[in-house]
Structure formats: C-alpha cells, structure tokens
Amino acid sequence: xxxxxxxxxxxxxxxxxxxxxxxxxxxxxxxxxxxxxxxxxxxxxxxxxxxxxxxxxxxxxxxxxxxxxxxxxxxxxxxxxxxxxxxxxxxxxxxxxxxxxxxxxxxxxxxxxxxxxxxxxxxxxxxxxxxxxxxxxxxxxxxxxxxxxxxxxxxxxxxxxxxxxxxxxxxxxxxxxxxxxxxxxxxxxxxxxxxxxxxxxxxxxxxxxxxxxxxxxxxxxxxxxxxxxxxxxxxxxxxxxxxxxxxxxxxxxxxxxxxxxxxxxxxxxxxxxxxxxxxxxxxxxxxxxxxxxxxxxxxxxxxxxxxxxxxxxxxxxxxxxxxxxxxxxxxxxxxxxxxxxxxxxxxxxxxxxxxxxxxxxxxxxxxxxxxxxxxxxxxxxxxxxxxxxxxxxxxxxxxxxxxxxxxxxxxxxxxxxxxxxxxxxxxxxxxxxxxxxxxxxxxxxxxxxxxxxxxxxxxxxxxxxxxxxxxxxxxxxxxxxxx
Amino acid sequence: xxxxxxxxxxxxxxxxxxxxxxxxxxxxxxxxxxxxxxxxxxxxxxxxxxxxxxxxxxxxxxxxxxxxxxxxxxxxxxxxxxxxxxxxxxxx
Numbered sequence: 001x002x003x004x005x006x007x008x009x010x011x012x013x014x015x016x017x018x019x020x021x022x023x024x025x026x027x028x029x030x031x032x033x034x035x036x037x038x039x040x041x042x043x044x045x046x047x048x049x050x051x052x053x054x055x056x057x058x059x060x061x062x063x064x065x066x067x068x069x070x071x072x073x074x075x076x077x078x079x080x081x082x083x084x085x086x087x088x089x090x091x092x093x094x095x096x097x098x099x100x101x102x103x104x105x106x107x108x109x110x111x112x113x114x115x116x117x118x119x120x121x122x123x124x125x126x127x128x129x130x131x132x133x134x135x136x137x138x139x140x141x142x143x144x145x146x147x148x149x150x151x152x153x154x155x156x157x158x159x160x161x162x163x164x165x166x167x168x169x170x171x172x173x174x175x176x177x178x179x180x181x182x183x184x185x186x187x188x189x190x191x192x193x194x195x196x197x198x199x200x201x202x203x204x205x206x207x208x209x210x211x212x213x214x215x216x217x218x219x220x221x222x223x224x225x226x227x228x229x230x231x232x233x234x235x236x237x238x239x240x241x242x243x244x245x246x247x248x249x250x251x252x253x254x255x256x257x258x259x260x261x262x263x264x265x266x267x268x269x270x271x272x273x274x275x276x277x278x279x280x281x282x283x284x285x286x287x288x289x290x291x292x293x294x295x296x297x298x299x300x301x302x303x304x305x306x307x308x309x310x311x312x313x314x315x316x317x318x319x320x321x322x323x324x325x326x327x328x329x330x331x332x333x334x335x336x337x338x339x340x341x342x343x344x345x346x347x348x349x350x351x352x353x354x355x356x357x358x359x360x361x362x363x364x365x366x367x368x369x370x371x372x373x374x375x376x377x378x379x380x381x382x383x384x385x386x387x388x389x390x391x392x393x394x395x396x397x398x399x400x401x402x403x404x405x406x407x408x409x410x411x412x413x414x415x416x417x418x419x420x421x422x423x424x425x426x427x428x429x430x431x432x433x434x435x436x437x438x439x440x441x442x443x444x445x446x447x448x449x450x451x452x453x454x455x456x457x458x459x460x461x462x463x464x465x466x467x468x469x470x471x472x473x474x475x476x477x478x479x480x481x482x483x
Numbered sequence: 484x485x486x487x488x489x490x491x492x493x494x495x496x497x498x499x500x501x502x503x504x505x506x507x508x509x510x511x512x513x514x515x516x517x518x519x520x521x522x523x524x525x526x527x528x529x530x531x532x533x534x535x536x537x538x539x540x541x542x543x544x545x546x547x548x549x550x551x552x553x554x555x556x557x558x559x560x561x562x563x564x565x566x567x568x569x570x571x572x573x574x575x
Contacts, residue, residue, distance in 0.1 A: 101556035234544050306519045317496065324497075326568050328560030338573050347499045356508065359492045360515060363484075366495065376522050379529035418514045 003028035004164040008221040015072045022055040022072030026116045029074045033165050036483045041138040042160040044079050045087050046119040058114040068113035069224050076166035078157050079120040082201035090203050091135035092125045094330045094349025104201020106212045106229040121156030125351045127205045133414045134353045143481035148407040151181030157215045158185040168216035174209045176427025179439035183402035183452020186441045189215040190222045193460045194434030195240040198233035206315035209431040219470035223247035255471045256290030261395035265301040272405045278443030278451040279401045296391050300383050308428035310364045310377035317361025385433045392458050402439040402452035436462040440469040484512040
C-alpha cells in the first residue's frame with residue numbers, strides 16, 4: 001500500500017479498517033517531505049511534533065469508532081490561514097515571526113474533526129501573484145517540471161498535493177489562486193461561493209473576493225473537505241445562513257441532461273491552442289455522457305482584468321494599512337518618530353509586488369480618480385454578474401479553460417506585472433461575481449504538463465460543480481509527476 | 484505615471500523608495516495603468532442599490548457581552564510590550 005498516493009476517501013477507509021494508523025499515515029508524508037521537498041520548496045513550516053500529537057488524538061477517536069470524515073487525514077495549510085501557536089507568515093517578511101493567538105474558523109472546523117496538520121505551505125506574498133515566486137521564503141517549483149512555476153497564489157498547496165506531500169490542502173482564492181495552481185500542478189481545487197466559508201482568520205487581501213477552499217487529488221476529496229469547512233460564522237457577517245448540503249450526496253449523478261455553457265470569449269485569441277483543444281475535447285466527452293453543450297457569450301470579459309485589479313488592489317491597500325510595525329509583524333530596528341516607525345517597518349517588510357498593488361489601490365481610490373477607476377470597476381462588477389446570471393438562466397454550469405497556458409518558466413513572465421495580471425483572464429470573473437468554480441485536469445500538453453478546465457456554477461451550487469468535474473474524472477486517467 | 488505622482492502615492496501608502504527604485508516603479512505603474520485604462524472604453528454607471536446582497540443581515544446575534552482575547556495574547560506578537568503597545572514618543 002503506497003499511503004502517500006491515496007485519496008482522502010481511500011485513507012478514510014484504510015484508517016477505519018485499521019489497515020494503517022493515523023501515525024503511519026502522517027509518517028509516510030513526512031518521509032516524502034524530507035526526501036523531496038528540498039527540490040520543490042512547498043513547506044515553509046513543518047509541524048512534525050504537533051502532527052504526531054494530533055495523530056495520537058485522532059487514533060483514539062478512530063479506535064472508539066467515532067471518526068469524522070477527516071479524522072486522521074494528513075493535510076497541509078496555506079500560510080495565510082491562521083493556526084494558533086504555529087507561524088503564519090503569508091510568505092512575507094512583515095509576518096516572518098507572526099504566531100497567531102487564534103485559529104481561523106476553517107482551521108477550527110478541521111481541528112474539530114481531528115485532522116493531522118503536516119505544516120504550512122508557501123504562497124505568493126499576501127496571496128498576490130500567480131506563480132508563488134513572490135514568496136519571501138519558499139519559491140515553490142512545479143512537480144511536473146521543476147524549471148516551471150506551480151502557479152499561485154496557493155502554489156505550495158497545489159504542488160504539495162501533486163507531489164504527495166499531503167493528502168489534501170487548504171488554499172485561498174481571490175482571483176484564481178486555488179484553481180490556477182491546481183491546473184498547473186495537475187490536481188483538483190474548488191473556490192466556494194463567496195459567503196460559503198468563513199474568512200475569519202484568513203489574512204485579508206481583498207475582502208469582497210477572498211474565499212478559502214480545498215485542493216485535493218479529486219472532486220470527491222474536495223467535497224469531503226468542503227463539507228467540513230463551510231457554514232455560517234458569527235465572526236464573519238458575510239457567511240451565508242443557508243444550511244450546508246452534503247456535497248458528496250449527488251457527486252456520482254453524472255451529467256446527463258445538464259446544460260453546459262461554453263462562452264466563446266474564453267476560447268478566443270490569447271488562449272493557447274493546446275489548452276483550447278483539451279478543454280473542447282472534455283466538452284465533447286460531456287456531450288457523449290449526455291450533457292447538452294450551449295454556445296454563449298460574455299462580452300464583458302475584455303474588461304475583467306482591470307475590473308479585478310482595481311477592486312482587489314483598492315481593498316488590499318485598505319486591508320494592508322493595518323501593518324504598522326506596532327501591534328504585530330516586522331518592526332524596524334530604529335525609528336525616531338511614530339511616522340518613521342510605520343514607514344520603515346512597511347518598506348522593509350513588504351515585497352515589490354505587494355507594494356505595487358498598494359500603490360495601485362491607493363491611486364484608484366484617491367481624490368479625482370475614484371469615479372474613473374474604483375466606481376467604474378464596481379459598475380463592471382454588476383455587469384459581469386448580470387452576464388453570468390443571463391447564462392445561468394439557460395444553463396446549469398459553464399465550462400472554460402482555467403489558464404491561458406500551461407505552467408511556464410519564471411523568466412517568461414514573473415518580472416513583468418502586466419503579463420502576470422493578464423494571465424488571470426480565465427479565473428477572475430468568478431471571484432468578481434462571487435460564484436463557485438472548480439478546476440480539474442482535462443489533459444496534458446506534448447511536454448507532459450497538465451491542462452486544467454474550470455466548471456463554474458450558480459451561486460451556492462458547489463454540489464453541481466463537483467458533480468460535473470467528478471463525472472469527467474471518472475473516465476480520466478491522471479499522470480502523476482515523477483520526482 | 485510621473486515620478487511626482489508615484490512619490491505622492493508612496494507617501495499616501497506609508498512606503499519609501501530609493502530614487503532608483505522609484506523610477507523603476509514609475510515605469511511599471513505606467514504600464515499597469517495603461518492596462519487599467521481600458522475600462523474607460525465602456526460607458527457604464529454604478530447602481531449602488533443593486534449591491535450589498537453579500538451581507539446577510541438576518542439572524543444577527545444578540546448584542547451580549549462575551550469574553551474577548553486576553554491582553555497577553557493580544558500583545559504576544561508586539562515588540563517591546565510591557566502590558567501595552569510601545570511606540571516612539573509622540574508628545575515631548
């Protein structure tokens with residue numbers, strides 16, 4: 001039995017049948033992390049001692065026949081999700097030594113099921129980026145080709161799942177930060193509907209767009225984790241009051257009779273041919289399974305990138321004003337005044353991309369530019385929502401590529417902010433509209449690099465999204481990376 | 484974007500740049516704003532009445548006093564903490 005390659009569902013069965021212990025499961029991942037993570041740089045912090053304590057507690061629960069679906073499951077947590085007593089750096093020098101005095105609600109919910117946390121995984125600094133190369137600590141590599149980026153910002157989460165350094169992981173998604181790295185690393189990830197998962201304890205980037213979600217080996221595992229982390233939270237007034245369904249209940253229902261929309265703008269110029277053809281082949285597979293394909297249009301897509309970056313950076317500029325070197329985070333070694341303390345602490349602590357986004361946000365919010373940029377972006381958000389609603393009046397889900405290309409080498413894009421921003425074209429509208437969307441692998445290019453497709457659903461209809469991605473996965477043979 | 488505008492934004496943002504870095508940032512911000520300016524091509528008006536449906540106001544909890552985080556935890560990540568946050572002297 002190769003434990004580290006097992007899905008969450010398979011691990012659950014093996015743990016419950018006592019074919020392995022929670023400690024053995026955790027150990028098998030630590031063995032791989034110790035052997036290979038030096039090459040991939042997924043983990044910022046490995047929490048081995050804590051993991052074995054948690055494994056012991058989980059084992060008692062399993063032995064008592066009281067296991068929850070995730071009891072004893074070894075997981076990695078993105079380093080912007082607060083973990084009480086465990087460093088949460090956001091991959092930023094400004095939070096290098098920050099030890100949260102509380103758990104994020106999502107973490108609290110996982111702990112209530114007695115998961116085993118293996119450690120905290122790398123990301124773009126403050127989740128600002130799509131490559132994990134803006135991390136101040138670990139610039140994660142792609143398990144399929146170590147010369148390529150894993151995507152981002154949840155690059156550590158996706159690479160760790162792909163390389164079997166954990167059974168599953170939590171990520172966060174503000175403009176594609178779960179789906180894009182999932183696509184680049186050949187795994188599955190879902191951004192839940194805005195309001196589905198509490199943002200309490202998720203270090204804020206753009207509060208109207210951020211959501212925590214799972215990255216896993218397949219859709220069923222994502223559903224099991226979603227079941228655990230969703231729900232109303234009195235710490236976060238934007239969490240929905242709706243009852244949370246069992247996302248696994250209809251996951252095997254197939255796609256027969258479902259209408260799948262294909263917006264033509266997502267298959268136009270700017271999307272690589274190998275990506276387009278892999279996603280279109282998947283669409284044909286869905287048709288063969290009994291779904292109806294419907295061509296449609298989303299004309300506002302051409303404004304999606306500026307709309308997203310204006311909204312996200314405006315919110316980021318406001319959110320990141322809390323880092324002053326006083327309450328927590330990096331504090332400059334010497335400052336003669338209160339003002340100097342703040343300026344020096346922030347200038348030393350933030351990386352270049354974070355600073356650029358703060359400048360952009362403050363520009364768009366400043367007097368004389370607010371109406372032209374921020375208010376215009378709010379208007380575009382309403383238009384994008386309307387166009388999605390119009391499509392969902394006719395169709396059940398929308399199918400698009402997750403990324404315009406497969407994973408690339410850092411030197412191709414990472415130093416050019418405009419190119420990096422434009423690469424988010426396939427994912428940002430989902431966050432702007434607050435919708436749920438999952439990415440799963442639909443093929444590989446001629447170099448063996450994974451290609452991801454995204455399934456977007458109606459608000460709070462993650463169940464149908466996962467039903468559709470799961471239907472494809474059932475007939476698809478994934479190719480594992482060779483480390 | 485000219486150097487003065489970037490300097491003004493840096494001041495607003497409580498950030499400081501070396502002269503060399505400021506010039507590089509100005510070039511980058513110029514390219515970024517060219518991309519952002521494409522939203523000027525569409526004539527559209529924001530309707531504030533349509534928004535805020537992501538804030539759920541039903542079922543708000545009672546306004547009751549609950550325990551808050553203890554002081555030692557609040558200060559656990561602060562430098563120079565002596566049961567309070569310490570800052571450089573502001574008033575002589």
